[in-house]
Amino acid sequence: MGEFRFMQGNEAMTEGAIAAGARFYAGYPITPSSEVAETSSIRLPQVGGLYVQMEDEIGSMAALIGASASGKKAYTATSGPGLSLMAENLGVAVMGEIPCVLIDVQRSGPSTGLATKPAQGDVLQARWGTHGDHSIIVLSPSSVQDCFDLMVTAFNYSEQYRTPVIFLSDEIIGHLREQVILRSPEELEIVERNEPTCDPKEYRPYDHSVGLAPLSHFGSPYVFKVNGSMHDEWGRPCARPDNADRIIRHLSEKIEAHAEEIAITRKYNMDDAEIVLICYGGAARSALSAMKKAREKGIKAGVLQLVTLWPVPEKDLLAAMQTAKAVVVPELNLGQYIGEVAKRNARNIPVRGVNRIDGQPIFPAQILEAIEEEAAK
Amino acid sequence: MKQIEINYKWCKKCGICAAFCPKNVFDRDEDGKPSAARPEDCIGCRLCEMRCPDFAVSVQEG
Amino acid sequence: MIQDYLLEEKLPLFWCAGCGNGIVLQAILRNIDRRGWTRENTVITTGIGCWGKADDYVTTNSFHGTHGRALPFSTGIKLANPDLNVFTLMGDGDGITIGGNHLIHAARRNVDLVAIMVNNLNYGMTGGQYSGTTPKHAITKTSPYGHVENGFDVCRVVQAAGAPFVARGTVYDVVQLDKLISKAIDHKGFSFVEVISPCPTHFGRSNKLGDAPKMMQWIKDNTVSREKAASMSYEELRGKFVTGIFEEREQEDYGTAYQKVIDSLRGGERE
Structure with missing residues (x-):
């Protein structure tokens, strides 16, 4: 406990x-x-x-x-x-x-x-x-x-x-x-560092040919180099074009290829949702409140809360875009994550931001207003 | 007599070893390449070794 | 054998003929070797620039970070594992120009580190522009009519900021340099050594100082000991390199002081 x-x-x-x-x-x-x-x-x-x-x-x-x-x-x-x-x-x-x-x-x-x-x-x-x-x-x-x-x-x-x-x-x-x-x-489940177990002479901290290479720490039997410059499998500088290509692709793919394992989302009333609120962080609290008020008014509103923002939780986002009649994206900015939502709008449904940039939280009433307008269309 | 070895794979012919040897042990050819022409004069101070910017000079006990 | 610490497959060194960096690197490796430090318990951190390439040539652990930030990287490395011997290598661009704020705070914070700043009076890697140590009137690629600013007296800055060990040497007086590095290593706390070093390719050429031996001679001719400098005027010292130990005093280092805080709270050991 x-x-x-x-x-x-x-x-x-x-x-x-x-x-x-x-x-x-x-x-x-x-x-x-x-x-x-x-x-x-x-x-x-x-x-x-x-x-x-x-x-x-x-x-x-x-x-x-x-x-x-x-x-x-x-x-x-x-x-x-x-x-x-x-x-x-x-x-x-x-x-x-x-x-x-x-x-x-x-x-x-x-x-x-x-x-x-x-x-x-x-x-x-x-x-x-x-x-x-x-x-x-x-x-x-x-x-x-x-x-x-x-x-x-x-x-x-x-x-x-x-x-x-x-x-x-x-x-x-x-x-x-x-x-x-x-x-x-x-x-709690705690993930500890995947330390190498090989012969220290063989340790290559940037050899990702068989999955993500283990990472040691300074002071261990595994001597290694950390390098902000482009580097080879040992961390030694290496400017070869094929190596640069390998490293940069790896830096993206090691995360993007695991997007679904990294994705954390929360769904509220999404089973029958017609108006879907896609939200995150502080604005998600206002969105949940707006959803409840909309439901009280008989509007089938649902919330897809993105806890993982990057990498994009593709599966849940695409699923929401498949079934929604309209999507409302409340954000405390002029529309940043809405771009990711719009990119995945294959059915060309209305995607509407509710934005606030005056240093105040978005109030549920603002979001509710957008829900009601979309529901009335 | 001291053995003065020069690793020509690493030497860049900067001339520092020859210029500051207190016993004038080195000669340089027209290309600037140093050689220990008078090793018998070497007193083993190792300044050439320590001042070599390229780890190219080593002075060994003969 | 210093060869144990030298990654020979990466040689010849990338630095220009007559560049002093290799002389300083050799002095550092000699000191590591003399103490019998292992590759495993040694970390060399570097910044960016010509001297920032030094980590390429060592077999110890190394950390090649960003321009001017070597000291804060070292701070984290050392505080997280006090058993490590951490060397921080910086150029004058790294150390006092873009990284000047880190330098003065590292001096004040007093983490047990050795910092070696090679000062070649200009930015060598990018082609010879002026840095925070370029002297007034010097010609560089970005002061083509003569520099209108003054260069830092870096040791004074670090001393004023509170470092317990501060020294300056040159790559000409390599015996003294070896000793200064040795004393810096043995001094507990933040130990700073500035090394005056020739850049024949850029600073030397721009200022018509001649080839590498001539630049070494120029450094020699303009070197003044700390003792002799004490009786010289500001004007007499313009353009001179004052060498020696400027500060050497005992002062509790950050790690020791913080460990006392930990011990007072839990009477135990650091995890």
Whole structure:
């Protein structure tokens, strides 16, 4: 049995990270994520872990990756301006295939924007924020319980797929306080690093010819090189065209080929839904409320909540697009994920965004209005 | 007498070994390639070895 | 044998004829060898630039990250596993220009690292543009009429930022360089060594300093010991390379201090 607590989303992320086995945090405080830093600085040394506050988000991301290369599960937390700075070294984690978890508690942008107000404006930056072709895993929590449970999932995915995972929260969820069960260790499935077992002389950390290569850590009998430059199977620099092609395809395919295993979605009243709300994060809470109100009015509304944003949960998204009469996509941005929905609109049904960018949450009434209009067509 | 070995696969003929040898042990050909022309003068200070930017010079006890 | 630490199949070195990088790399490998460090317990982290290629040639663990960020990568590597011997190699572009903020905070934070900054007074890899250490009036690819800015005195910066060990050497005085690196390794805490090194291809050519031996001579002629510099004026020291140990004092390192926090909370060991 776990422990019932009443806590803030940001605090639950820290608890989730520690439950997942994380023992290293490097970060730079930024609203609305700072409570992750504060609670991590309290909690980590209590469990023998280490908190270090770096000089900026560039250094934070670097320290995080270094710690993971030394074998510690590591995480950081930031918001949009920090994500922009972390984008550089996020690419090192991608290229070096070093597991780590980056929490982005989204706030209104661009630039400093509305520093204390919610937004979901980083959805595409999370996917494409660092330069070059790559894939990445992005998870979006919508409750304080998610902040705990999904954080464990984030670390598991990170180790399993040797990739950075972005935990894409938002100010609504980060500062939300509600009941949460801090699950006990026996209730949790924890994925540990797939360490090599071969003869150390034979260890090739980037030889993915037979599945994803194991990853060692510095200080083990397995000496290895991490390289942000294009590298061969050993991590040694290699600029051969066929090798570059191999690496870049691998960085995408190791995630995209497992999209269905990584996909987490939640379906509410989808069996007979005609108007489907496709949503995520803080906006999903408003969408659920709007759906209930619509049902009370006799409208067959359903919700497909995407917990995994990237890679795109193709199967469930396509299934929803097959049966819906119309789709409504509520987002705290001018329409970012709606592009992915529209790409999969083979039947050419109405796909409509409900967008809010003034630093306020989307109210259920706004979404309900869109549902009613689509239902009346 | 000291044995001064030069690995010509790694040597880039920069000339540092010859220029700063305190006993003028080295000669360079017209192409700049160094050779230990007077190994009998070598005092084994190993400055040529340590100053070689290419790991190309080694001084061994003869 | 330093050959144990040298990835010979990658040689000859990629660096230009007369570039000082190989001299510094050899001095580092000699020191590693002398201590009998294993490849397994050693990590060499590098930034980007000519000197950033140094990890290509070592058989130890290595981490080749991003331009200017070698120190924060090392910070994470060392703090997560204090048993590792971590060397951070940076150029002047890495160390004090794009990565200057990391450098001063690393000096202040005092993680037990050795940082070796090779200063060749310009950006060699990208073709010889000016860096944060390029002296006033110097010609580079982006200061074709003479540089109008002043270059950093990097050791002063690092010393002011609180590093407990700060030293400068040159690739000319290779015996002193060896000793400075040795002392830096043996000093617990953040230890910084700046090494003045020739870039005959770019800085040398742009400023008509001649070939590699002539540039070595130029470094030699302009080197002033810390002791002698003490009695020289600011103007007299313009264009000079002051060498020696500028700071050497005991100071509790980050890892030790943090471990005390952990111990006070749980009376146990780090996991």
